[in-house]
Amino acid sequence: MKFKSSIFIVLAFGSIIASCKRTLDIPPMNVVQDKDLFSSSGGMSIYMARLYSQMPFEDFKYSPARQFYDDWLVAPGANEGSSISRDAGTAMTVEGYGRLQRAFWGTGSSASNAAFSLLRDANRLRETLPEYRANFSDAEYKHYIGEAYFARAMVFYELAKRYGGVPLVTSLLKYPDVPAAQLDMPRATEEETWNQVLADFDSAAANLSETSLKRGYANKYVAYGFKSEAMLFAGSVAKYNKITGFGQKTGVRVIGFDPSKAAAASVKYFQEAYKAARAIMKSNKYSLYKKKWSATDKEGQYQNMVDMFSDITSSENIYIKEYKYPDLAHGYDSYNIPRQLMGGNGYSAENCPTLDFVEMFDGFPKNPDGTIQVFDAKGKYLMYDKITDLFAKAEPRLRAYVILPGEAFKGEVIEIRRGVYTGDASGGINPLRVVNSGAPDYTVSGPSNYNQVDAYTAKGAFAGKKSLFLSQNGTTHEVVTLPDGTSMNASGKSGPFTSDATAAITGFTIRKWLNPNMPQSLVLEARSEQPFVLMRYGEVLLNAAEAASELLLAGQTDPTGGGDNLLQIAYTSIRDIRERAGADPLAGMSDLAGASGLQLIRKERRKELAFENKILWDIRRWRTQHSDVLNGFTQSDGAYYKGLYPFYSTTTGKYFFDAGLEEGRRRFRMTEQEYYFAIPTDEVSKSPKIDQQPGR
Numbered sequence: 001m002k003f004k005s006s007i008f009i010v011l012a013f014g015s016i017i018a019s020c021k022r023t024l025d026i027p028p029m030n031v032v033q034d035k036d037l038f039s040s041s042g043g044m045s046i047y048m049a050r051l052y053s054q055m056p057f058e059d060f061k062y063s064p065a066r067q068f069y070d071d072w073l074v075a076p077g078a079n080e081g082s083s084i085s086r087d088a089g090t091a092m093t094v095e096g097y098g099r100l101q102r103a104f105w106g107t108g109s110s111a112s113n114a115a116f117s118l119l120r121d122a123n124r125l126r127e128t129l130p131e132y133r134a135n136f137s138d139a140e141y142k143h144y145i146g147e148a149y150f151a152r153a154m155v156f157y158e159l160a161k162r163y164g165g166v167p168l169v170t171s172l173l174k175y176p177d178v179p180a181a182q183l184d185m186p187r188a189t190e191e192e193t194w195n196q197v198l199a200d201f202d203s204a205a206a207n208l209s210e211t212s213l214k215r216g217y218a219n220k221y222v223a224y225g226f227k228s229e230a231m232l233f234a235g236s237v238a239k240y241n242k243i244t245g246f247g248q249k250t251g252v253r254v255i256g257f258d259p260s261k262a263a264a265a266s267v268k269y270f271q272e273a274y275k276a277a278r279a280i281m282k283s284n285k286y287s288l289y290k291k292k293w294s295a296t297d298k299e300g301q302y303q304n305m306v307d308m309f310s311d312i313t314s315s316e317n318i319y320i321k322e323y324k325y326p327d328l329a330h331g332y333d334s335y336n337i338p339r340q341l342m343g344g345n346g347y348s349a350e351n352c353p354t355l356d357f358v359e360m361f362d363g364f365p366k367n368p369d370g371t372i373q374v375f376d377a378k379g380k381y382l383m384y385d386k387i388t389d390l391f392a393k394a395e396p397r398l399r400a401y402v403i404l405p406g407e408a409f410k411g412e413v414i415e416i417r418r419g420v421y422t423g424d425a426s427g428g429i430n431p432l433r434v435v436n437s438g439a440p441d442y443t444v445s446g447p448s449n450y451n452q453v454d455a456y457t458a459k460g461a462f463a464g465k466k467s468l469f470l471s472q473n474g475t476t477h478e479v480v481t482l483p484d485g486t487s488m489n490a491s492g493k494s495g496p497f498t499s500d501a502t503a504a505i506t507g508f509t510i511r512k513w514l515n516p517n518m519p520q521s522l523v524l525e526a527r528s529e530q531p532f533v534l535m536r537y538g539e540v541l542l543n544a545a546e547a548a549s550e551l552l553l554a555g556q557t558d559p560t561g562g563g564d565n566l567l568q569i570a571y572t573s574i575r576d577i578r579e580r581a582g583a584d585p586l587a588g589m590s591d592l593a594g595a596s597g598l599q600l601i602r603k604e605r606r607k608e609l610a611f612e613n614k615i616l617w618d619i620r621r622w623r624t625q626h627s628d629v630l631n632g633f634t635q636s637d638g639a640y641y642k643g644l645y646p647f648y649s650t651t652t653g654k655y656f657f658d659a660g661l662e663e664g665r666r667r668f669r670m671t672e673q674e675y676y677f678a679i680p681t682d683e684v685s686k687s688p689k690i691d692q693q694p695g696r
Contacts, residue, residue, distance in 0.1 A: 038132035044144060045214070047125065051151055052216065054118040056104060056158040058613035059321045059532035060330035060513075071526075073335050075351035076513070080616035081630070082357045082606070083510065084641055084666055085350055086501045104158060105166075105680050115155050116169065122151040123172045139209060143217075146207030150218045150226075153200035157230045160197055161617060162677045164190040164255035167690070186250045186689040191257050191265060194234040198272055201227035205276075210285075215322075221280050222319045225535040228276035228543040229614075235269035235550060236621035238262045243672060247691025254691050255676050267551070271559035274547035277540050278560055278569075280318070286537040288580050289316040298396050301582040305400035309513055310530050319535040323528065331525040333518055336510050338403060338414045339474060339503040340493035343523025349494065351611070352506040353402045355642035355659060356630065360607050362584040363394035372644065374657045380428030381656035387417070387646055390657060397581035401512040401610060405492075405646045410516050415492030416504045418645035418658070419450060420480045423467030425651045432468065432647075432658055437461050442660040443632075444640065449663050451498050468647075473500035482650055496645065496663070506643035506662055512611045538580075539614070541573035542605050549598040567592060574604055581608065626670045631661065635670035 037043040058064075061071045064079050078085035104115050126148035133141050152170070159166040167185035188196070204223040212219040237257070244256025257265055280286060289308035294300045308314055312322065323329050334343050335350040342348040355372065365373035365382070376382055384390055387406035394404070403409055405416040421429065431440035433447050437460030440446075447453050454460035455468035469478040471491035478490040495503025515530050548566040551559070558564035571589040578586065586592075591600060602622065606615055619625040626636045633639040643662040648655055676693050684692045 034128055035132070038129055039135050041136075041140065044136075047121075048144075048147065048214070048217065051118070051121050051125070051147065054114075054121065055151065055154060056115070056118075057321055057532075057534055059534060060323070060332050060528070062613060064613060064616055071330055073347070073350055074330070074332060075335065075510075076613050077351055077353070077357075077510070077611040077615075079668075080610075080619065081354065081641065081668075082610040082615060083351045083353045084506055084662060084664075085352070086505065087350060104162065105683060115159055118151060119155050119169050120172065122148045122155070123170065126152075127172050140213065142207045143209045143213050146204045146209075146220075146223070147218060149200045149207060150204035150223050153197055153204055153223070153230070154226065156193060156197045156200060157226070157233075160190070160193045161230075161233050161621070163679060164676050164693075165193050165252065168193065168196050170196070184687055184689050187247060187252060187254045187691055189253045190237070190255055191253075191261070194230075194237075194265075194269065197230050197234065198227070198269070201230065201276075205279075210283075218319070221283060221285060222535060224276040224279045225318045225540055228273045228280075228540060228547070229535075231269045231273035231276065232543055232546060233617065233621045235266045235273060235547070236623070238266035238269060239550070240621075240623040241675070242623065243675065245694025247694070249689055249691050252691065255693060263554075267554050267556060270547045270550045270554070271556070273543055274551060274566075275560050277544035277547065278562075278564070280537070280540045281544060286318055286540070287315045288537060288541075288576060289314045290580060293580060295579075298582055301580070302396035302399045305397050305581065306511075306516075309533060310515065312531055314533075314536075316537045317533055318537060318540070320531045320533050322531045325527055325529055329526045330528045332513055332530070333515055333523050333528045334525050336514060337523055338409060338494040338509045340415060341410060341412065341520065341523065342502075343520065345523075345525050346502075347525075348502050349504055349509050351510040352504055353508040353510060354506055354662070355508075355644045357606075357610065358398065358402060358508065358644070360603060361395045361398040363398070364391050372657075372659050374644075374659045375431070376428070378428060380430065381658070383425075383429075383649070383652060383654040383656050385654055387648075387655045389655075395581060395583045397583065397607065399511070401510075403509045403511045405507065405644075407511075409511065409514070410520075414494050414509070416494050416496070416507060416509070416646060417490075417492035418496050418507070418647055419456075419468055419470045420478075420488055420490050420648050420650060421455065421468055421656075422480060422650045423455060423462065423465070425649050429649065429656060433660060434460065444661065444665070446660075448661070448665045449498065450645070471495075471497050473497045474503065480650060483653075488648065488650075492646075496643075501664065505664060506641070507645050507657075508643075510611065533612070538577055538608055539612075541577055542601070542608060545570040545573040545592070545601050546598070546605070549592065549601055552593075553595065553598065567597075570597065570601065574601060577604060577608055583607075620675055623672075623675065626672045626674075635668055636672065638667045638669045640665060640667060 037047050060074055061069045063070055063072060063074055073087045075085035077083035126145060129144055165187045168188045169185060173183050201223055205220050208218055208220045208223055210220050241256055244253060246252060247254045290304060292300045292304040292307060308316060334345050335347045337343060337348050339348040359370060359372055367373050374382055391404045403414050407414055432453050432455055433440050433442055434454050435447050435452060450456055451470055454462045458464055458466040469480050469490040471477040471489060480488050482488055491497050496505055496507060497503050548570040552566050558566060567589060571592045574592060575586055605618055609615055627634050630639040631642060640661045642660060645658045646655055678696050679692050684690050
């Protein structure tokens with residue numbers, strides 16, 4: 001999708017056309033008028049450019065921590081648990097991070113992509129185009145009407161998942177033709193809002209062409225894809241949400257569902273999610289990307305998963321956002337490149353995957369509880385000849401998403417090493433996180449930084465013999481002389497470091513979305529051009545599987561009437577995704593049965609869709625974000641994520657890894673109340689009808 005800024009300027013005058021006509025009774029000559037916009041496909045291209053420039057697509061321009069579309073230090077995955085971001089703060093919702101966000105609800109000049117501005121443009125298209133129907137073929141006319149419904153559905157969807165019930169502005173509000181009092185619309189119930197989302201996606205799918213009229217436009221299957229996603233959200237909220245309340249001004253149930261209707265609503269929405277996903281699957285227009293995939297070639301599976309996010313011809317792509325310098329580019333590479341490849345802007349490693357995320361994948365040693373195994377049966381570190389040996393057999397999907405210690409990127413080995421250990425290793429190496437010769441302490445109260453432990457401070461069992469060497473930052477290193485006379489910096493070129501967070505603060509850096517072919521001289525802000533995949537067939541399969549599982553748990557059968565075996569559909573979908581990823585095969589269809597099957601599907605979503613701005617909304621709609629226990633805490637308490645820190649032993653010439661809470665001790669908080677964002681206070685204070693969230 002490539003839009004010219006000059007088009008936006010011209011269209012900005014379009015919104016004042018009607019009032020100018022009423023005031024002067026003659027059309028001004030310096031603005032684009034309806035008869036020009038709706039006269040041909042050329043005029044419609046201008047209108048559509050304005051429409052799509054405002055769409056709330058969560059892509060490279062979207063900051064999940066700030067809940068805003070501003071392209072600043074963007075780190076997809078931050079705040080969902082997949083990664084930790086240096087600058088994204090520890091807020092899990094729009095309520096935190098210093099309230100730097102500008103709400104999507106907003107209508108002021110500071111609220112870019114404001115929801116109600118886009119709603120007005122969508123409603124204007126839907127209501128005005130019929131006057132000019134003769135200018136278009138039946139197929140064109142129908143498609144443009146579908147575009148209006150699609151834009152409106154997207155706005156209501158993005159509002160509903162943040163706020164619950166919202167004002168359902170489904171017609172063009174024409175002031176002063178309509179009294180001002182009628183323009184102040186109250187919030188609808190949350191159920192009414194989700195029903196409107198459903199109705200608009202259905203109208204969009206019914207009108208849109210099967211193939212986009214123009215590159216970057218929607219089509220029938222784009223609408224089905226987002227419908228399946230939205231209806232999963234609606235069904236989950238109806239089933240799992242425990243918060244409900246009425247507005248003080250109107251008495252309307254603005255958040256939550258009527259308890260007597262919630263179960264039925266949940267089933268309805270899951271049915272709609274399933275039907276939409278199956279419509280795409282049955283079309284045979286899309287398939288999982290497997291250009292370089294081979295059942296016997298793990299390296300091919302890895303490269304296949306890398307390529308799928310940059311190949312705009314991928315059979316998996318249902319809808320992508322394209323970028324092109326200089327008109328429309330982004331800064332993902334600049335922000336997220338490993339530190340040793342830092343570009344001219346001085347940013348790097350903004351998005352560092354957590355060990356908690358990495359532990360979801362297959363192919364490396366694990367303890368019985370599923371955590372990574374770093375100690376042997378005697379409590380000594382497992383030793384590896386090469387730093388890459390620990391993950392040598394890891395599932396290819398993990399390697400495609402995360403730069404693991406010692407992996408190559410852009411033809412260079414990415415050095416991720418926390419320190420160098422010079423102590424005696426003849427009987428094995430004991431855990432490092434020991435202070436004053438006490439027992440190893442990997443809890444919150446234990447040493448948060450390796451420069452506190454006895455091996456570094458030369459205390460306790462290491463009194464008088466410093467055995468651990470670290471680096472302060474990328475330029476200030478403790479240097480160790482190795483047995484062969486060569487020297488080694490204590491930390492790797494990409495960290496982690498003691499006091500510099502512009503490196504692999506968790507022991508990992510992001511791989512997904514990075515462009516391996518981008519020249520180093522161009523690793524700058526607003527120079528990246530890779531596309532963002534907003535909707536792909538892999539997500540559709542996951543949507544179908546989850547909806548099928550939820551319907552089975554509710555005692556339902558195939559809602560399409562086509563005789564689907566819901567368990568078979570769920571199993572086949574997950575099996576195919578795992579096979580493409582190089583994950584361990586499922587034992588059989590029974591793996592997907594019951595509540596445990598639903599949990600497996602959720603885990604697969606968290607792996608497959610990580611760093612795509614999907615998972616944060618998943619854990620919010622499941623209503624598990626505040627309550628799931630993470631390393632001994634819930635996010636209601638304030639929870640911590642883990643890192644994995646590599647060390648080199650000079651006496652053995654081998655590597656070992658220490659796993660534990662991330663050194664920065666960034667604490668993530670999330671309360672149940674925050675599943676619903678607060679309505680902007682200025683919107684509430686100036687309106688006699690707009691209700692604030694109950695209890696706020």
